[in-house]
Amino acid sequence: MAIPPCLAVSPSQARFPHRTDCFTEGLVLNGSEVLESCGLTGKSVLRRYDLSSGQTKKEVHLDAKYFGEGTVELGSSLFVLTYKHKEMLEYDRETLKVKRVHPFPYGEGWGLTTDGCDLLATTGSPYLYRLRRAADGEFTLVNKVLVKRDGRSLRMLNEIEYVTPKLWVNEWITNRIWRVDPISGVCETYIDIGQLHSWRGQATPNGIAYSPAFGKEILLVTGKLWPQIFSLRMTAANLCGDQPLDLHCAQAPPSACYEPAPTAMASTAAAVVSTTAKIAETPAFTTPALSTRMTPTVQPEKTSTSKTGFFSFFSATPAPMTAMPKLPSGFSTALSLLGALMFVSAFASGLLLRYMRRRQRDTLHRQVESESDGG
Numbered sequence: 001m002a003i004p005p006c007l008a009v010s011p012s013q014a015r016f017p018h019r020t021d022c023f024t025e026g027l028v029l030n031g032s033e034v035l036e037s038c039g040l041t042g043k044s045v046l047r048r049y050d051l052s053s054g055q056t057k058k059e060v061h062l063d064a065k066y067f068g069e070g071t072v073e074l075g076s077s078l079f080v081l082t083y084k085h086k087e088m089l090e091y092d093r094e095t096l097k098v099k100r101v102h103p104f105p106y107g108e109g110w111g112l113t114t115d116g117c118d119l120l121a122t123t124g125s126p127y128l129y130r131l132r133r134a135a136d137g138e139f140t141l142v143n144k145v146l147v148k149r150d151g152r153s154l155r156m157l158n159e160i161e162y163v164t165p166k167l168w169v170n171e172w173i174t175n176r177i178w179r180v181d182p183i184s185g186v187c188e189t190y191i192d193i194g195q196l197h198s199w200r201g202q203a204t205p206n207g208i209a210y211s212p213a214f215g216k217e218i219l220l221v222t223g224k225l226w227p228q229i230f231s232l233r234m235t236a237a238n239l240c241g242d243q244p245l246d247l248h249c250a251q252a253p254p255s256a257c258y259e260p261a262p263t264a265m266a267s268t269a270a271a272v273v274s275t276t277a278k279i280a281e282t283p284a285f286t287t288p289a290l291s292t293r294m295t296p297t298v299q300p301e302k303t304s305t306s307k308t309g310f311f312s313f314f315s316a317t318p319a320p321m322t323a324m325p326k327l328p329s330g331f332s333t334a335l336s337l338l339g340a341l342m343f344v345s346a347f348a349s350g351l352l353l354r355y356m357r358r359r360q361r362d363t364l365h366r367q368v369e370s371e372s373d374g375g
């Protein structure tokens, strides 16, 4: 598979104010109103404001123990992930008061969005977690989808935004924002926003928001501590794929690629209820009906990425070996040893790389936290 192409996008003239004290972790747009979650332990804030003026309409501070992460609205609630507390906070959408705390045992909380039915979360790993609300109000893991770029896993998935039927994802500490198919996990294309703002250290691009009520072919992007939010004009084909849709969620939000049918809009609680019931019947760790045209990549919860790659590679290689012409036994032993050596070295390099990336990330977060505490 070829490396996905980089899309050329032209920033429109529209730029909007953004608070430079906001360590952006989640960005949501409703028409001309922004909901943003700002991180850092003891300084985390959830804020609603007017996009054009930047004027705050309502804000609440998270409990001082939390480092707030991604946020999204769904139904009458608003959800905020926490960085290391393994909890997801549920707020009343209007009053911004915490009404429930949900366990989030999947790792660190990073990014959060919704397809209109389920919550989709990232943890800084290469996986996309699909969480579905049960009748008792709790969320359960439906599946975790491995996000792949050019056949390899894409790590450090951060802020995300669902634009029916696709997903846009910030890749941490890069200028890349990927368009990902949320069912197959395939990175289809990306944009590079390096020209928008010069940033260093932890002030990485993070924050993607979309609202067709604001502009059907407009994507808003910003970064941690950035002074502006940028408006990117894109074609429908680039923004959301412009392909035939086969949605599994009756409440999927409208986009440049999807307009809910009037009958579906007017509907009818009955239709929604029947769809919801259908979804609820889907057994855990299976893929929703949308996946019929693509093969999903669903990994069991406790399987590590490197292990999967290791064994799938290993089991895939014997066939060509047996097809080789017969070689002298000494030569073939040497070849085997060489192959094993190369394999072990590649495996060790992979482990080292993962360790170094994790250290870099932890160092940055420690730096951020200590700077914010004035230490």
Ligand SMILES: [Ca+2]
Binding pocket: 026, 027, 028, 112, 113, 159, 160, 161, 207, 208, 209
């Ligand atoms: Ca977002």
